[in-house]
Amino acid sequence: MTDDEPSDLIRSVSRALRVLEEVSRADRPLSVKVIARRCGLNLSTSYHLVRTLCYEGYLHRRPDGDYMIGSKVAERFHEMLEAFERPPRAAEVLRQLAAESGHTAYLAQLTDARLVVVDVAEGPRSPWLEDLQAGLETAPHATALGKALLLSLPPRIRQGILTEYGLRRFTAATPTSVEDVEEELARLRPGQVVEEYGQFREEVACAGAVVPGTQWAIGISTRGLSIPALARARLREALRDLT
Known part of the structure; x- marks a missing residue:
């Protein structure tokens, strides 16, 4: 295994995964501004990413506008264990x-x-x-x-x-x-x-x-x-x- 960056790295996928990791390790829901700061992303990119992740079920938007991990993450977790x-x-x-x-x-x-x-x-x-x-x-x-x-x-x-x-x-x-x-x-x-x-x-x-x-x-x-x-x-x- 290697930590070298692949030549065909898809930046948008990498950024989306970084957002998921930051939200999952947080001890409370995060606002988009906090996600952007922690991930080193601009605010516009962060909005696009969290909206996409919410649409796909990997993030959940609370009524106050903050974000937490969505149900699809739990589904993938159980599928991983069953594999x-x-x-x-x-x-x-x-x-x-x-x-x-x-x-x-x-x-x-x-x-x-x-x-x-x-x-x-x-x-x-x-x-x-x-x-x-x-x-x-x-x-x-x-x-x-x-x-x-x-x-x-x-x-x-x-x-x-x-x-x-x-x-x-x-x-x-x-x-x-x-x-x-x-x-x-x-x-x-x-x-x-x-x-x-x-x-x-x-x-x-x-x-x-x-x-x-x-x-x-x-x-x-x-x-x-x-x-x-x-x-x-x-x-x-x-x-x-x-x-």
């Missing part, structure tokens, strides 16, 4: 894992060098993690799900993914260099249940493993820096069920 070809019975196995262990269970995959959480089954013994929700990209270097998937890859591809994604620091325990991650993975073997303690969130531990014969990983999270033996055993059972 992933999950392992058979994946949703059922996740729900069972969460119910029997009491911990939130996750299903994730590396896609275009990004770790994407595709399904989540919440459990009462886990904290709610806003970055580990269905449809969101998260950190492969700081999560057990990501490490398990990275461990299954050849070193050259793994290092390329880490370099491209960047190694953001989430806590004091987060590895922040490719060498740190490689040193950690060198102590593991492919297919092993990978565990991380406080690297993604303070006082949260996670365990994850790749479903044999697939490019999927399932995992669990726990409150506190330990993973109960029962939860670890239920995770292994879920792996066998998916296999």
Whole structure:
């Protein structure tokens, strides 16, 4: 993958996507003037873009004239999640894992060098993690799900993914260099249940493993820096069920 600008870039499409991104990340509806300023666009262009996006259903104009994300964005989001070809019975196995262990269970995959959480089954013994929700990209270097998937890859591809994604620091325990991650993975073997303690969130531990014969990983999270033996055993059972 590359960040180089394509020679045939369509500027109007690029600007429309920039508008969508600014509106979606805002914590309140935005006026056209604010959208124009944040996107670095002139006011006339911004009016044309928001009107088009409203007509197509990707923005919604409120009675006060401000704009928020429209329903078509949610439709595309659900279509994106449905496009992933999950392992058979994946949703059922996740729900069972969460119910029997009491911990939130996750299903994730590396896609275009990004770790994407595709399904989540919440459990009462886990904290709610806003970055580990269905449809969101998260950190492969700081999560057990990501490490398990990275461990299954050849070193050259793994290092390329880490370099491209960047190694953001989430806590004091987060590895922040490719060498740190490689040193950690060198102590593991492919297919092993990978565990991380406080690297993604303070006082949260996670365990994850790749479903044999697939490019999927399932995992669990726990409150506190330990993973109960029962939860670890239920995770292994879920792996066998998916296999």
